[in-house]
Amino acid sequence: MHVPVREQLLRADTGGCNGLTIAPSCPLRGAAGGLTRGCGLRDRTGVFAITLVLIFAYVALQIALAVWVGRGARSDTDYLVAGRSLSAGAIGMSIFATWFAAESLIATSSEVAAEGIAGARAEPFAYAIGLVAVALFFARPLREGGFITLADFLRDRFGGRTEALSAAVIALSATTWSAAQLFAFAAIIDTASGIGFAPALFGATALVMTYTLFGGLAGDVVTDILQGIVILIAIAILFALMTAAAGGPAAMWAALPGTALRPPPASETWTDTAELWLIPIIGTMVSQEAISRTLAARTPEVGRKGALLGAGVYLAAGLVPVSFGLFAPQLGLPLGAGEAFLPSLAKALFPDWLLIVFTGALVSAILSSVDSALLAVSAVVTESGYRRLRPAASPLALLRAARAATVGAAALAAGLALSGESLRALVMDAGAIGAVLAVPIIAGLAGLRARHAAFAAICVQMATLALLDWTLGEPGAFLWMLASGTLAFAALAAWERRRAPPSAAVGDT
Numbered sequence: 001m002h003v004p005v006r007e008q009l010l011r012a013d014t015g016g017c018n019g020l021t022i023a024p025s026c027p028l029r030g031a032a033g034g035l036t037r038g039c040g041l042r043d044r045t046g047v048f049a050i051t052l053v054l055i056f057a058y059v060a061l062q063i064a065l066a067v068w069v070g071r072g073a074r075s076d077t078d079y080l081v082a083g084r085s086l087s088a089g090a091i092g093m094s095i096f097a098t099w100f101a102a103e104s105l106i107a108t109s110s111e112v113a114a115e116g117i118a119g120a121r122a123e124p125f126a127y128a129i130g131l132v133a134v135a136l137f138f139a140r141p142l143r144e145g146g147f148i149t150l151a152d153f154l155r156d157r158f159g160g161r162t163e164a165l166s167a168a169v170i171a172l173s174a175t176t177w178s179a180a181q182l183f184a185f186a187a188i189i190d191t192a193s194g195i196g197f198a199p200a201l202f203g204a205t206a207l208v209m210t211y212t213l214f215g216g217l218a219g220d221v222v223t224d225i226l227q228g229i230v231i232l233i234a235i236a237i238l239f240a241l242m243t244a245a246a247g248g249p250a251a252m253w254a255a256l257p258g259t260a261l262r263p264p265p266a267s268e269t270w271t272d273t274a275e276l277w278l279i280p281i282i283g284t285m286v287s288q289e290a291i292s293r294t295l296a297a298r299t300p301e302v303g304r305k306g307a308l309l310g311a312g313v314y315l316a317a318g319l320v321p322v323s324f325g326l327f328a329p330q331l332g333l334p335l336g337a338g339e340a341f342l343p344s345l346a347k348a349l350f351p352d353w354l355l356i357v358f359t360g361a362l363v364s365a366i367l368s369s370v371d372s373a374l375l376a377v378s379a380v381v382t383e384s385g386y387r388r389l390r391p392a393a394s395p396l397a398l399l400r401a402a403r404a405a406t407v408g409a410a411a412l413a414a415g416l417a418l419s420g421e422s423l424r425a426l427v428m429d430a431g432a433i434g435a436v437l438a439v440p441i442i443a444g445l446a447g448l449r450a451r452h453a454a455f456a457a458i459c460v461q462m463a464t465l466a467l468l469d470w471t472l473g474e475p476g477a478f479l480w481m482l483a484s485g486t487l488a489f490a491a492l493a494a495w496e497r498r499r500a501p502p503s504a505a506v507g508d509t
Contacts, residue, residue, distance in 0.1 A: 051356050052192040055363060059207045062223045062367065066215025069222045075395030076387075079216035079402045080148050080379045081296040086221060091293045091306025094221040096313040097228035097368035098289055099127060102184060105235070105321050105365065110341040112325025118264040119325065124318025126277045128311050130284025135307030138285065139294035141445055143303045147295060149376075150288050150441065151384045157444035158454035160388070165458055166437055167384035170288050171409075173434040174376035178413035181370035182208065186417065188363060201417055209410035212371040213403055217296055220371045227364035228313075234361030235320045241349040242324065245331050255330040271476035279435065279478055286437045288376040289369075370413075377409035378402045435478070436461040439485040443493075453492035461485035 073079045086094075104123055111119030147153045151170060155163030185208070186201035193200065211219060246252035264273065284290060293310070297303030321342070328335060328345050336344035346358045379402070386401040387393065393401070439461065440454035464484045469477030 066211035066219030070215035076398035082218035088306040092309025094224040095310025097224035102365035109324040126280040128315040131311035143300040159451040167380040178373040179416035378405040381405040450493035457489040
């Protein structure tokens, strides 16, 4: 049976928007399918109070670190690409923390528990392939070009119209992704405090906006490293407790049923399989959040090595939730289904104080994603908007514009988050839209400079996806989108080559 692109993105790309709580005993969704808020552990007042205090202390530490690291920013380059100063280690840990969202923990483990190893194809394997592709094919040439955003690159290759359209695509995708993360963070605060979702959302937005505003990408990377360490510690502890409960690695493996390694169901068509792999791979390859780390590298080679390191750490860490889904069901514990699976496992194995560590891992996964998305919006608004309107603006003026764009993006994301359940469709739509940039970006890296072809390819793909997937729900919509964009680009590029004299310029301003 066909799974529409938007439903696949819901499973793989919401980054925790569709089910986070620090209350492992409560269902993560209400009867209407929305995120359950304010439920669960309210009878365990001591745990709630400690958890809430530690959440705010943890975020306060993030703010202090970001402000300290970002204090030397004097230009948009300092703010948006950390002054081109990042090492391979910093890039790798930042990419890992950004890509290892809360959904990497919750959705992956539950899908593997339900479907066996087939549930792990998108995450971690497909996303890891996408990160490797960034390292091998994108990091070096984009860093060598000195670009700040992907929209900058597309302007260089295809002109101003394509830049403007691609900037709008990146801003839409990153804003709705930010909204998803803020929604999840607010749900955790509301669950721990009972203050209500709207006040919790306001607080979550203010906290995240503050450290992103002052830290920029340099502060983002430093906090990503801290958040990545917390995530790794939490999943390592849970894995160790699961292994001990199973009687050791050998006993745990021996108890694994053969059905856990079964192939995908026969009802899954080849188009379903292709989309399941291609959506995360292509979406990752052309993600501003991932590319921005390599653009901030000291050298092109450092960017390539950092992306490879990030892919490796992400894959290694991503196998841990896969192991939860494979081995935990054999422990005989009272485990929940769906999104309640991993929280119920944590509740069964962790004492109360370690549940706080689990909450820290979820908060870290959220924070490491939302700040990157806000900076992605800030980057395209500043470089493809303000800089084009005011080409003579000073570096300090561009820095102020970038920070103002961060505030605006956070406010808009918070407004979108208040839409609640309807946010799910926004997140899925934005994730699919981001992939429409793949054809022109790959063509540009191949040396092609057909400005009409690039602009048309983006428009054709958006129209195809909107019609076949969002409206009709047709099988293979994502594949048709890619095919239509490729054909549109090829046809118009050939037409441009025939009508333009050899010496004619192909870009515009």
